[in-house]
Amino acid sequence: MADLSSNFLGIRSPNPFWLASAPPTDKAYNVNRAFEAGWGGAVWKTLGEDPPIVNVSGPRYGAIHSNERRVIGFNNIELITDRPLALNLEELRQVKKDWPDRALLASVMLPMNEQAWATCIPMIEDTGIDGFELNFGCPHGMSERGMGAAVGQVPDYIRMATEWAKKFARVPVIVKLTPNVANILPPAIAAAAGGADAVSLINTINSIMRVDYDTLTMYPATDGLGSHGGYCGPAVKPIALHMVAEIARHPETRGLPISGIGGITDWRDAVDFLALGASNLQVCTAAMVYGFRIIDDLTDGLARFLDAKGMTSISELVGRAVPSVTDWKFLNLNYVEKAHIDQELCIKCGRCHIVCEDASHQAITDMVDGKRRFEVIDAECVGCNLCTSVCPVEGCISMRPLREGEDPRTGRPVTAEKLNWTAHPNNPMRKQTD
Amino acid sequence: MTQDKHANRCSPDVRPGRLDAATIEKNFGDIRPPLSPAAALVEADRCYFCHDAPCTNACPTGIDVPAFIQKIRSHNLPGSAHTILRENILGGMCARVCPTEVLCEEACVRNGSEGGPVRIGLLQRYATDPVYEQGLPVFERAPETGKRVAVVGGGPAGLSAAHRLAMLGHAVEMFCRDAKLGGLNEYGIAAYKTVNDFAQREVDFILGIGGIDVRTGMSLGQDVSLAELQQRFDAVLLAVGLGDTNELGVPGEDLDGVQNAVDYIAQLRQAGDKSELPVGRRVVVIGGGMTAIDIAVQNRRLGAERVDIVYRRGPDQMSASGHEQELAKSEGIVLHHWARPVAFRGDNWLREVEFERTRQEADGRLSGTGETWTLDADVVFRAVGQTLSDDDGTSAGSMLRAGGKIRVDARRRTSIPGVWAAGDCVAGHDDLTVTAVQDGKLAAIDIDRWLRANEEDADPWQT
Numbered sequence: 001m002a003d004l005s006s007n008f009l010g011i012r013s014p015n016p017f018w019l020a021s022a023p024p025t026d027k028a029y030n031v032n033r034a035f036e037a038g039w040g041g042a043v044w045k046t047l048g049e050d051p052p053i054v055n056v057s058g059p060r061y062g063a064i065h066s067n068e069r070r071v072i073g074f075n076n077i078e079l080i081t082d083r084p085l086a087l088n089l090e091e092l093r094q095v096k097k098d099w100p101d102r103a104l105l106a107s108v109m110l111p112m113n114e115q116a117w118a119t120c121i122p123m124i125e126d127t128g129i130d131g132f133e134l135n136f137g138c139p140h141g142m143s144e145r146g147m148g149a150a151v152g153q154v155p156d157y158i159r160m161a162t163e164w165a166k167k168f169a170r171v172p173v174i175v176k177l178t179p180n181v182a183n184i185l186p187p188a189i190a191a192a193a194g195g196a197d198a199v200s201l202i203n204t205i206n207s208i209m210r211v212d213y214d215t216l217t218m219y220p221a222t223d224g225l226g227s228h229g230g231y232c233g234p235a236v237k238p239i240a241l242h243m244v245a246e247i248a249r250h251p252e253t254r255g256l257p258i259s260g261i262g263g264i265t266d267w268r269d270a271v272d273f274l275a276l277g278a279s280n281l282q283v284c285t286a287a288m289v290y291g292f293r294i295i296d297d298l299t300d301g302l303a304r305f306l307d308a309k310g311m312t313s314i315s316e317l318v319g320r321a322v323p324s325v326t327d328w329k330f331l332n333l334n335y336v337e338k339a340h341i342d343q344e345l346c347i348k349c350g351r352c353h354i355v356c357e358d359a360s361h362q363a364i365t366d367m368v369d370g371k372r373r374f375e376v377i378d379a380e381c382v383g384c385n386l387c388t389s390v391c392p393v394e395g396c397i398s399m400r401p402l403r404e405g406e407d408p409r410t411g412r413p414v415t416a417e418k419l420n421w422t423a424h425p426n427n428p429m430r431k432q433t434d
Numbered sequence: 435m436t437q438d439k440h441a442n443r444c445s446p447d448v449r450p451g452r453l454d455a456a457t458i459e460k461n462f463g464d465i466r467p468p469l470s471p472a473a474a475l476v477e478a479d480r481c482y483f484c485h486d487a488p489c490t491n492a493c494p495t496g497i498d499v500p501a502f503i504q505k506i507r508s509h510n511l512p513g514s515a516h517t518i519l520r521e522n523i524l525g526g527m528c529a530r531v532c533p534t535e536v537l538c539e540e541a542c543v544r545n546g547s548e549g550g551p552v553r554i555g556l557l558q559r560y561a562t563d564p565v566y567e568q569g570l571p572v573f574e575r576a577p578e579t580g581k582r583v584a585v586v587g588g589g590p591a592g593l594s595a596a597h598r599l600a601m602l603g604h605a606v607e608m609f610c611r612d613a614k615l616g617g618l619n620e621y622g623i624a625a626y627k628t629v630n631d632f633a634q635r636e637v638d639f640i641l642g643i644g645g646i647d648v649r650t651g652m653s654l655g656q657d658v659s660l661a662e663l664q665q666r667f668d669a670v671l672l673a674v675g676l677g678d679t680n681e682l683g684v685p686g687e688d689l690d691g692v693q694n695a696v697d698y699i700a701q702l703r704q705a706g707d708k709s710e711l712p713v714g715r716r717v718v719v720i721g722g723g724m725t726a727i728d729i730a731v732q733n734r735r736l737g738a739e740r741v742d743i744v745y746r747r748g749p750d751q752m753s754a755s756g757h758e759q760e761l762a763k764s765e766g767i768v769l770h771h772w773a774r775p776v777a778f779r780g781d782n783w784l785r786e787v788e789f790e791r792t793r794q795e796a797d798g799r800l801s802g803t804g805e806t807w808t809l810d811a812d813v814v815f816r817a818v819g820q821t822l823s824d825d826d827g828t829s830a831g832s833m834l835r836a837g838g839k840i841r842v843d844a845r846r847r848t849s850i851p852g853v854w855a856a857g858d859c860v861a862g863h864d865d866l867t868v869t870a871v872q873d874g875k876l877a878a879i880d881i882d883r884w885l886r887a888n889e890e891d892a893d894p895w896q897t
Contacts, residue, residue: 067479067507069472347546350485366486392482393547 002306003313004299006040006103008280009172009197009257011130013040013103015299016314017270020261020282021046021107021133021176023078024292028091032098037292038299041103043282046080046135047088047124048109049116053079053142059220062209062229071289073235075207077227079141080109085120092127104128107176109135109147112157114164121168131171134161134196136187137178137203139230149203152178155190162194172197174259177243179236180206184243188253199247200259200282202240204230233285237263241276245325248277265294267301274314275321329421336402336414337383339363339376345396348372352387352397360386379408446691446783446812447715452737455709461735462708465626466530466556474560478506480544480552488541489554495522495872499538499554506561512570514561519572523597523875524590526566526636527619528868529559530627533724535757537868566635575644576603581885584609584663586654587673589617590867591857593640594874595671595881600645602882607667609652615641617675619867621700624728625708626735664852669881672840672848672855673874676820682720686778695719695729695817702732711736714813718787719743720775721817722752723865727762729815734765741767742809746774746792746800753865776806778814786810822859836861846877854881 006016018041019025019034026045034042055078064073081088096104106129110116121132135142136152143150151157158175165173175191177184179202191199206228212219218226240262247253260278264270265286273281286294302314311317341352341364353374356364363380364387365373376387388397402414423430453461469477481503489499497518505514518525532538534555542551565572581604585596588610596606614620619633641648652658654674663670679694681687691714705711713736719726722745730741743762745752748771752759762769773789780786787809790802822839834841834849839861846854856873858865863873 067475069475347543348484348488349482349543350487351482354485372486372488 001303002311004040004303004306006280006314008103008259009131009174011041011103011105011172012101014038014101015040015295015302016274016279016281017041017295017298018043018103018105018259018280018282019287020284021105021135022284022288023076024284024287026081027083027088028095031095031104034287034292034295035095035099035102038295039102039292041105041130043105043107043133044088044092044129046107046109046138047085047120048080048147049111049120050085052082052084055079055082056222058222062220063233064209064235071233071285073207073209073231074233074285074289075204075209075229075231077140077229080107080135080138085123089124089127092124092129096128096130103130105131105133105174107133107135108165109138109142110161111147112151112161117161117164118168121165125169125171129171131174131197132165132169133174133176133200134165135176135203136161137176137201139178139180139204139206140228149178149180152176152187152203153181155186158187158190159194162191162196166195174198174200176203176261177201178203179239179243179262184246185250185253188247188250188256192253192256196256198257198259198280200261200280201243201247202236202262204232205236205239207231232263233289234263234265234269237269237272241272244273244278245276245322248319248322249325264298267298267305270298270302271305271317274317275319276325277319277322279315279318332418332420333424334415334417334419336407337399338378338381338402339383339385339387340398340400341374341376341387342396342398343373343375345393346374347393347396348374349392350374351390351392355386355390360384381409446780446785448691448712448812450710450712452713452715453709455707458708458736462625462629462732464629465624468563469553469556469560471560474506474557477553477557478503481507482543484543488543489538489552492537492541493521494537494866494869495528495875497521497525497538497558502561503552503554503557506557511561511564512572515565515570516572518558518562519565521875522868522871523594523640524619524636524867524871525558526562526639527590527623527628527633528871529555529562530632531619531623532868533755533757533866536755566632566639569639569642571642572639573597573601573643575601578605578645579603579885581605581668582607582666583881583885584667584670585673586663586671587617587675587857587859588612588615588648588650589673589675589857589870590619591675591870591874591877592617592671592673593637594871595673595856595878596646596874597640597643598875598878599881600643602878604645604668604882604885606646608646608648609654609658609663610648610650611653611674611677613650615648615650621703622696622725623703623867624699624732625703626732660853664850668852668885670853671874671877671881672853672859673857673870673877674822675858677823678821679816680819680821682775682816682818684775684778686780686784689778689780689784690782691780691784691812692778692814692816695721695725695815696820698815699725699729699732702736708736713737714811715739716810717741717813717815718809718811719815719817721745721815721819722747722754723817723819724754724758726815726817727754727758729817730762730767731765733813733815734767741765742770743767744770744773744775744787744789744809746772747794748772773807774800774802775814776802784811784814787814820858839863845880846873847880 004015006013021043025042031042060078062075063071106124138148142148175196177187258278259280260273261282264283353364353366361380363377365375391397406413483500487500502514502517538554539551544551583599583604585592586609600606615637616633717733717738719730730743734741772792776790777788791805840855842855848855854877856877857870
């Protein structure tokens with residue numbers, strides 16, 4: 001089987017799956033259990049200055065469920081560690097001693113004055129940890145005190161704090177980014193400019209889960225009042241993948257090592273992050289929802305996938321999909337696909353028809369010769385992929401490229417010649433080629 | 435059958451208490467227990483919300499199945515119940531007794547993708563149970579129209595029509611032969627399909643709309659005549675069901691121990707303590723419909739040692755569904771095909787039944803082969819269909835019949851103006867509860883239309 005061992009910034013771990021800084025890494029008890037289960041590393045729950053913060057003793061979490069009560073989205077208002085710094089340091093030291101082959105990092109959140117960093121960073125590093133992660137992402141509570149996402153939303157602050165960390169740390173420093181920004185690139189560029197060895201993303205997204213339908217107050221709430229929390233879990237993965245890919249492909253950030261975070265639940269999610277440019281992976285929600293034993297599927301599935309692809313290590317997978325990510329304006333407007341429905345697989349639920357009828361281009365029949373039958377009308381199909389998206393039978397509807405002839409919808413000949421928006425006749429700003 | 439008759443004999447072996455009361459209670463528990471809320475949500479999630487849904491098209495009452503399931507998914511059970519009951523006011527009973535495996539669930543597209551349909555019947559029960567348990571109002575009655583309609587018959591067709599007419603604002607008077615409303619729901623359906631007093635709770639819900647007066651113990655032709663009803667009411671609906679049972683016309687049929695399945699089932703349904711019912715040790719059922727299966731399975735569950743069903747044609751011609759046939763087999767009941775009774779033998783009390791093998795001729799006709807065989811029997815149940823009785827008053831006057839039943843048009847109008855008919859008594863009816871409900875609904879809709887069209891008419895009988 002493929003070798004999953006990981007070397008991220010010189011930090012070695014038996015696999016690329018680290019537990020993200022969060023409740024599962026709150027203390028030695030949990031981290032020991034995680035390492036016993038097979039996790040490659042752990043980023044200790046964020047350390048701060050004493051006295052420790054105080055968490056609410058009401059609900060800290062909220063979830064969006066499927067009807068089978070699968071957790072699709074999850075949010076929290078838990079703050080950084082609420083334990084004394086000395087206790088955390090003592091446990092960090094012992095855990096690193098007991099698990100020398102695992103990656104152990106400390107997440108830190110410190111106020112915006114250099115003295116705090118000068119004091120704390122060496123003290124924490126002395127435990128023997130492999131690296132730091134700077135928490136510039138926590139979107140609730142701490143941000144109201146000028147830390148967490150309040151730093152992560154201002155590139156100058158990111159750069160300043162990263163420089164302090166690098167000044168006092170000898171081990172690698174990872175900057176954890178908040179997704180609560182309009183554009184992820186300026187924070188990533190600032191981290192790189194401050195000397196960060198890597199970025200990790202995404203932290204959680206500002207969110208309110210819902211209201212309580214009886215009381216018509218925000219849910220969850222603490223004694224009648226609620227506060228926005230950080231959203232995570234499978235629902236946020238596409239947002240995270242976009243931000244990871246942006247950093248991976250942008251000229252100013254390309255090559256900056258990325259630890260990918262955001263909704264990783266099974267090995268396929270790991271493939272997504274790796275192929276889009278992450279070379280390390282962090283997981284929190286899946287462990288919070290299923291417990292540490294899900295690591296078995298993550299590692300086993302990823303190793304088998306690499307085998308099936310003929311790859312011997314994860315480094316061969318990292319970034320493989322990045323060249324396929326581009327701007328919309330570079331998409332080939334001459335390329336034509338048509339949906340095709342496999343009548344053998346079709347169970348005749350009619351969903352493709354009704355969504356095309358109501359929400360797209362009226363390109364799927366519901367009756368043919370008086371019989372219930374769903375067929376694509378090529379003369380109407382714009383190749384939008386809506387039918388494929390809603391079809392309950394995997395593989396029943398496929399998108400097929402037109403290779404030759406003419407598109408019956410537009411009457412235009414199909415050509416191998418590429419044409420994107422930058423040169424399209426309808427674009428008033430097009431590049432003049434002649 | 436009476437106790438003292440067989441008390442004087444060592445055979446036949448017919449007696450109550452073959453099983454103890456606790457075992458019988460267990461045997462007559464809900465055959466398809468309701469879904470828990472968690473299971474219902476998971477099951478509801480399996481529905482694909484099909485376009486022009488095949489399940490809806492397969493439902494004789496046209497319930498919008500994906501719509502009611504979506505409302506279960508969204509935790510809107512009152513809305514879900516309303517979606518069901520607006521098309522089928524007996525949606526609670528139909529959720530229990532419909533042969534869903536040949537209706538909505540057979541049409542489910544999940545059969546194609548994974549070989550198992552969404553359990554629509556159970557979901558329908560889940561959505562409607564709170565209506566009866568919590569007495570939730572679902573419909574409001576329209577302002578009174580001043581029109582009066584007589585509904586004769588208290589079964590599914592009559593109840594369906596009465597509710598719809600009352601809801602539309604008409605004053606309804608129901609005439610019911612039995613002591614209780616419900617018809618076969620109350621007297622005919624196997625006990626384990628509708629446990630406790632569900633049939634009466636559903637009746638109570640239906641009557642809760644208001645505007646329905648009920649007169650029980652009233653038989654048409656005996657206690658009240660059609661002519662009288664025509665005179666007193668603006669419209670009359672006949673939903674009298676099938677009052678008579680078919681006989682076999684076989685020698686010895688008058689022996690004690692040969693009885694009608696429907697009579698025994700009615701007795702069973704009304705019994706306070708089922709362990710007091712007399713049960714034969716060896717029971718033979720003749721027939722191939724749902725009633726045959728119901729009587730056979732219930733006798734097994736009452737403790738009959740051996741139950742045989744004998745049907746004159748093959749398994750495919752049985753009107754009992756494949757699912758029902760499997761149920762019988764799983765109870766240890768033996769199904770014999772291609773045989774018909776030619777003699778019942780015994781001294782006063784039945785001892786054995788002689789059967790002749792049958793075959794189907796090229797023209798479809800059934801004929802005997804001459805080969806015979808016998809089964810020992812303490813009790814034989816006839817379950818060979820019911821007919822419209824001749825003395826029920828519907829044969830009076832000029833009302834046309836077809837195949838021994840009342841002839842109606844698509845609007846459920848009989849040949850007599852101002853008289854409609856619905857349910858089992860109508861020609862071409864398939865005898866399903868759900869079809870009877872639809873029939874009553876269609877008749878009520880047409881009666882309403884007719885009454886409104888005739889509002890200014892001096893003589894509503896002239897159309």
